[in-house]
Amino acid sequence: MSEETIAFKCGSCKQVPDKPLLKDKNVEIVAIEDAMDWADFKHDTPDLNTEIWERALKPPAKGDLKKVQVYFPFHMSVGETFWTLFRPAYSHFNGWDEHPEEINFSAFIKCRFEDIISKNEKKAWINVRVEEVLLLKDVCNKIPARDGAGYLDSFHMFGEPQLFQYKDWIFLDANAQSNLGIWALIKRVKDYNHLVAYGSWEFHSNMVYCGNLIIPEDELNSFMHISE
Known part of the structure; x- marks a missing residue:
């Protein structure tokens, strides 16, 4: 090396x-x-x-x-x-x-x-x-919005994820016995859900992906009961 x-x-x-x-x-x-x-x-x-x-x-x-x-x-x-x-x-x-x-x-x-x-x-x-x-x-203002349908599908492969809300932010986090996991940070702007950061980690890597992906309301709603 x-x-x-x-x-x-x-x-x-x-x-x-x-x-x-x-x-x-x-x-x-x-x-x-x-x-x-x-x-x-x-x-x-x-x-x-x-x-x-x-x-x-x-x-x-x-x-x-x-x-x-x-x-x-x-x-x-x-x-x-x-x-x-x-x-x-x-x-x-x-x-x-x-x-x-x-x-x-x-x-x-x-x-x-x-x-x-x-x-x-x-x-x-x-x-x-x-x-x-x-x-x-600032991601929503700096990166053009695109369709984000399906980007939360991977969360269904894990057990029930953790979810918390803070002001206009929604955070989802899921893992498999702490061996690998994913997370998503969503910003609520007016009537739209903007996925601005998506993390994926395992033993040898810890990556984060940034975009401005609009998550359909029904796809996000399937997780919203977790915080109730």
Whole structure:
């Protein structure tokens, strides 16, 4: 493996997964998730063994050079660009269901991997340049709407999903004994349900897909009883 590439072995199978596929013709953005933590400190970069350090509470701005700590399943090379889902620190650790007020400060971030600061077998500090920032609350205004019929069908393959509502947001989450799972974030705008983010995760990947997909009312209603 090149010294300019950062990748980590799976803790279970001890293999390094392939680089993620970051294109999908059905959505505008394919992003990685749960593979990096955004720092928010002014002092020197902490040692990789330091667990407690300041995480970012708000998204970066376009043009920023930011320090991030990356870990499995991150797999990228210096010079590559990629999208990632940024969640402020509290929801990053505990989920939007615990901190729904942070949904409006969550964003898809396009980054360029600039250089490696330090690394070991499990973690690395790297610098990334922020090229684009798309707040989740702005997706409906920035991406043209398309038909999203059928996009929630996969939830029927799991047991009854979890659902919570916060203001104009609806969040669905389902998993199979914590081995693999999916989630969907829907923004209610007037009489329409806009699927703006769809997550899919398993042992070796954690991906998020961004679009502006209109979910038919009857398809969403099949889940709405869960929150009652």
